[in-house]
Amino acid sequence: MEDELFETIQKWKREDESRETEECLSGLLHENKMKLLSALMMPLIKFGTGGIRGIVGPGYARVNVQNVQRLAQAFCSTIEEDTGVVFIGYDHREHSKVFAETISKTVVEYSKRHGKDITPEPFPQTVPKQIVSFACKNSQAICNKKCVGGFMVTGAYKPRDYNGVKIYNGTGCQIRAEQEQQVRKRMKELVPTNETVFLWELGDTRIEPSQSLDATLELYQEELSRVFREMPKHKVDAVYTPYHGVCQRYVDMATDCLGLKRVTRVPSQWREDPLFPTIAFNNVEEIEMKNLEDAKRTADKENIPVVFATGPNGDKFRVAEKNSKGWHVFSGDEAAVIALHYLMEKRSSKRQGSAVVMPSRT
Template identity: 30%
Template sequence: MTDYRRRAEEWLAQDPDPATRDELRAILAAGDEAALADRFATRLEFGTAGLRGELGAGPNRMNRVTVMRAAAGIAARLRKDPPPDEEGAGVVIGYDARHGSERFALDSAAVLTGAGLRVWLMPRPLPTPVLAFAVRHLGAAAGIMVTASHNPPRDNGYKVYWGDGAQITPPLDAEISAEIDKVGRVDGLPLGEGWTVLGEEIVEAYLHALSRLPLGDARDVSVAYTPLHGVGRDVLERAFAWAGFPAPAVVPEQAEPDPDFPTVAFPNPEEPGAMDLVLGLAGASGADLVIANDPDADRCAVAVPDRDGGWRTLAGDEVGGLLAEHVLRHTKGADRLVVTTVVSSSLLGAIARAHGVRSAETLTGFKWIMKAGRPGDRLVFGYEEALGYSAGGDDGVVVHDKDGVGAALAVAALAAQARRDGRTLVDLLDDQARRYGLHATAPLTFRVKDLGLIGEAMARLRAAPPSRLGGREVEAVDDLSGGVGGLPPTNALRFRMPSARVVVRPSGTEPKLKCYLQVVHPVGDGEDVAAVRARANADLDRLREDLASALGLS
């Protein structure tokens, strides 16, 4: 018997799921050593993003055994901390509508309760930001969200939050991972009952908290919306009604949760074609604004009518700049802080300086954005270019993670105010370009099947960094793996050029190499912003060509 077959037999003996047992038995009966190796040669690594991977049997898949072991490891780590109150440490668990999500949430509740911890379970599939909000609202020591966000239908995942309502960061991820490694067979874990299933009051508390956002009083805006087959529609519609906005028109084919995501190749509003149906609905209904959430509704995509009669999908950096200025104009105090990441536009720093507040840059991920403040800072806005935003009012951000529902409300408020003033979001973007210079950004992404190609490409860039990119001299190369500017080490490279910048890093959740391009062009008095934008886009195209050549990927 091969080692993989032995491991598979041991897995079968403890697996509580008949579907994955059948899958594994079929592989064993077929003698498919390659399939066994794929499932048992390694395991899903638990990190700051928790767990994420393909559904199936074995330690290198998302399944009930993997989830129960993760829950047991989280319980063991929580028991090392003093309980927050006399009732002991509590964990709140949420889940989306993906394949297996509810079952994984119930298994987690049973394991955590069996470990002696207090558990709250969300009443139904709900957006990730509701779970992140609930951690602080309930005073929980931790939170778990079962979701794979915008990954393909075959995937699921497991996000972990700590008592501050933000996702975990090192060294906590390594400590939990070490506890997971100590977990034995899951059929020997004590399983409990009697956890608390929350009611709709947790959603209402979240909606009430969103009322602290700077929404103004303009409400005349028509919105076309899609939840992309995810769990965002109900909460977003209630949020719009709560705030007094007209009900959005919803894409009927994508309105209900569907874990197979039948109308899109990838359920990510950043992917080409993902927003085609909502753009079609917007054109047919005469909408002023298009909004799309990803399946767990922590991201928010925005499109607006363009001056040529078509639709313009705004980049995350463009929405981030608009929302940042909106929040700063509606809040007060020199202690305000706005935060973005090293791969996002440098525009946020210029906006912060103009408003006399502090800005900061972090590594990618809201787990870092939420921890960027110094003592005395009041975080009122954070964003990352991948369509993630967290906004707040004078008492700070509402959710300590990206919040696609809150962002949708804030964008609707901004669009309604612009409409009242006889203007559009495109006009506001042009205003920012004149005020701060046009900060044009663009992504370059390589999706691979062989993860080794990503490591090879990064090694090539480190060994022989290009001296010129896009016709500009590379003045400096920052290897962020050594920690730069006080940032924790991360596998990324930053190339700095006159009025331009490129950052390259592997994705933390998908088999992709991601590149982030930026050029900055001043806009002279009376100069046409559209002409400046055309020049900037041509510069970005040249950067793309040179970078693709340097990476050796296609």
């Protein structure tokens, strides 16, 4: 077992020649921390549910520049089109921007090596994951080019030492099972042998940020306005917290379109911060109220009866309401039932007979 581990470490060092990694691995070897070394190196990080996610650090089992490039190379090898764009977004976590730059460089290198015109469209600032999906789906309207895929670098709701990459197909959906299997197989094939390293030399080429974000957000706001146009304007005050995440600008767009009377910010949680200093656990779906304490205090101070929160990358939502018994935090199922009731009433009033499908995950 130790012989296999030592061999794997040597293979890794051929891909990752950084001084930080050398010092880290040498220190662990010197301290005989074989269990931790094994956790870093074995097995190769799992690809599933459309991407990779894990603790950031050196080794095949962790999220790092090498494994992000391995994923990007593997995905590029499944692209059948000769021309198109790949949208790339990232959240505010440590290393997210570097990982996004690695993906952009990999797409450029892939095009060079295969004589294709596949260009990266890396967004110039942090975005929620929905913006990448939306851009993929609407690429013709945004940049007059076909989208062949998208990447979102995000640790989602995981603790602060995690990060990951989510992949989308050209329609903005999670890649299908057959393509996922191809990517998984190709990632394994890109693990080096004793003689050969398969990751490309990417060099220091600077990738210019995409100019398409403004067009994406303009179209996104138009879509929000269309969706909310027939909804009644609400005169409800609310308190909002982004959990130190990246959704502030985008929630402002939505609440403006919805016509909420006043949305009060939670000052202590408004700034993007990858350390999440004021919350115990950044999964917004957690049913307990403790992660909403700052928002609740703000609401009590301003005499506001509604609090809502978004997950750090915008993929989750939580709402709470103050009633005569105190604060009630709505579960995902409760929020889904309320939304379903609204949709059914709306369709009933218009005598629309088509079915309403409302998936819910607890």
